[in-house]
Amino acid sequence: MSAEFPVPQPYRAQTQREFVALLRQLKECSGLTYRQMEIRAERLGFRLARSTVASVLSRNTLPRQELVQAIVHACGQDPLPWLQARRRLSAAGHKPDAESSDAPAQPRQLPTQISDPIGRERELMYLTTLLLECRRSGGVPIVSGPPGSGKSMLAVAAARKAVSHFPDGQLYVDLKGSTPGALPLSPIDIAGRLLSGMGVDGAQVPATVDEAAALLRTVTTGRRVLVLLDGAVAAAQVRCLVPLGPGAVVFVTSRAGLTSLDGSHHLSLTNLSPIQAVALMEQLLGIDRVRAEPAAVRRLAKMCGYLPLALRVAAARLTVRRDLPVGAFVERLADQRQRLDELRIDDLDVRASLEISYRQLIIGDQPDRCALRAFLLIGASPQPELEVAKAATLLEMSTAEVDRAMERLVDAGLVESIGPGRYRMNNLVWLLAQEHARAEQSVSTPGPAAKLP
Numbered sequence: 001m002s003a004e005f006p007v008p009q010p011y012r013a014q015t016q017r018e019f020v021a022l023l024r025q026l027k028e029c030s031g032l033t034y035r036q037m038e039i040r041a042e043r044l045g046f047r048l049a050r051s052t053v054a055s056v057l058s059r060n061t062l063p064r065q066e067l068v069q070a071i072v073h074a075c076g077q078d079p080l081p082w083l084q085a086r087r088r089l090s091a092a093g094h095k096p097d098a099e100s101s102d103a104p105a106q107p108r109q110l111p112t113q114i115s116d117p118i119g120r121e122r123e124l125m126y127l128t129t130l131l132l133e134c135r136r137s138g139g140v141p142i143v144s145g146p147p148g149s150g151k152s153m154l155a156v157a158a159a160r161k162a163v164s165h166f167p168d169g170q171l172y173v174d175l176k177g178s179t180p181g182a183l184p185l186s187p188i189d190i191a192g193r194l195l196s197g198m199g200v201d202g203a204q205v206p207a208t209v210d211e212a213a214a215l216l217r218t219v220t221t222g223r224r225v226l227v228l229l230d231g232a233v234a235a236a237q238v239r240c241l242v243p244l245g246p247g248a249v250v251f252v253t254s255r256a257g258l259t260s261l262d263g264s265h266h267l268s269l270t271n272l273s274p275i276q277a278v279a280l281m282e283q284l285l286g287i288d289r290v291r292a293e294p295a296a297v298r299r300l301a302k303m304c305g306y307l308p309l310a311l312r313v314a315a316a317r318l319t320v321r322r323d324l325p326v327g328a329f330v331e332r333l334a335d336q337r338q339r340l341d342e343l344r345i346d347d348l349d350v351r352a353s354l355e356i357s358y359r360q361l362i363i364g365d366q367p368d369r370c371a372l373r374a375f376l377l378i379g380a381s382p383q384p385e386l387e388v389a390k391a392a393t394l395l396e397m398s399t400a401e402v403d404r405a406m407e408r409l410v411d412a413g414l415v416e417s418i419g420p421g422r423y424r425m426n427n428l429v430w431l432l433a434q435e436h437a438r439a440e441q442s443v444s445t446p447g448p449a450a451k452l453p
Contacts, residue, residue, distance in 0.1 A: 131162040139265050175190065180352035187240055225247070285326075289318075293326040304343070361408075370402075375415075
């Protein structure tokens with residue numbers, strides 16, 4: 001101990017809270033990290049996991065006697081005065097101060113949601129059931145799908161339906177993997193937010209992600225907690241955080257499949273069917289307005305690629321302009337080069353949402369660069385489709401390389417497989433690909449773009 005920092009005296013503690021505060025001071029005065037305390041305790045014959053120390057020091061109730069002994073020994077001090085002080089406080093029946101009660105935090109962080117997603121009734125029932133099964137037997141539910149397919153809305157709806165089965169709390173973190181203009185959260189940032197939600201003081205959050213994840217498992221073990229991690233950009237962003245302790249369930253939404261996560265259960269979304277898209281427009285615009293122009297609404301849904309986000313933006317635009325016929329708005333969307341401009345209102349922007357996946361290809365590694373070339377090739381083609389054999393010749397790549405590139409695009413939600421060696425883009429994604437293909441001088445356009453539906 002440094003002379004600059006006198007050793008805390010346990011006899012000064014008059015409450016459990018003060019006792020634990022003195023233990024924290026002892027740890028700080030020792031200058032030891034949690035890892036160093038773990039190693040020193042082990043050398044002295046004590047088992048003292050670093051996550052246990054962090055958890056104990058974040059609370060306000062008396063630690064077990066053996067933990068006090070191990071912590072004080074690890075800090076190089078005589079544990080006898082500390083054990084005597086602990087027995088005194090325990091015998092006196094002191095409890096934590098009322099304003100800092102050690103009652104476990106019961107967070108209620110799920111976003112509010114007015115209604116269930118239209119057209120996702122089966123998926124909602126499946127996911128709600130899956131959450132309950134994972135609570136009983138473990139596992140990590142994952143909802144994946146293309147940009148704008150309604151992953152977040154479905155996940156929140158399922159979480160809210162299952163909330164009564166997770167009475168110890170519900171945590172929510174937007175991972176920023178699908179947020180335009182935002183950098184994805186790092187694993188340590190995610191862990192810090194989850195620990196904060198569980199009542200761990202920020203000063204007690206470990207500096208390394210492995211230690212923070214271990215503490216997170218400690219504080220969730222045996223507690224029926226539901227955690228929604230929304231918008232993961234890749235498996236590496238959440239791998240060390242799942243699964244949590246027994247009794248807790250964490251589930252993830254992502255554009256990517258995240259198939260490499262251990263214990264994962266996957267629900268992959270596609271775009272809506274034409275019937276589902278019209279039903280969504282009935283909910284958003286009102287049945288009377290939809291039935292007044294049924295053909296225009298069906299054409300609008302097709303132009304929006306049956307993408308929930310695009311349909312919601314279109315409905316919001318039409319709601320603002322009650323005097324604007326649906327058919328007139330459809331005519332605006334008929335201009336292919338202006339369609340993405342029209343599908344934007346306030347912070348809802350179809351182009352910006354799709355652009356995130358494209359930008360991730362630009363900053364990626366060699367497989368992503370191959371996928372980027374394939375993406376631009378489709379944008380320069382007269383149809384939103386690609387055959388691997390033809391693409392291999394045009395790109396001067398092997399068919400195996402093109403296959404891997406296309407699978408990367410599938411994983412990013414930018415294309416879908418429509419058969420062996422054949423892939424297709426949603427028409428809105430194709431418009432984005434055309435924009436970038438025109439801007440790329442290295443890609444030669446084989447002909448004029450075909451007219452979109």
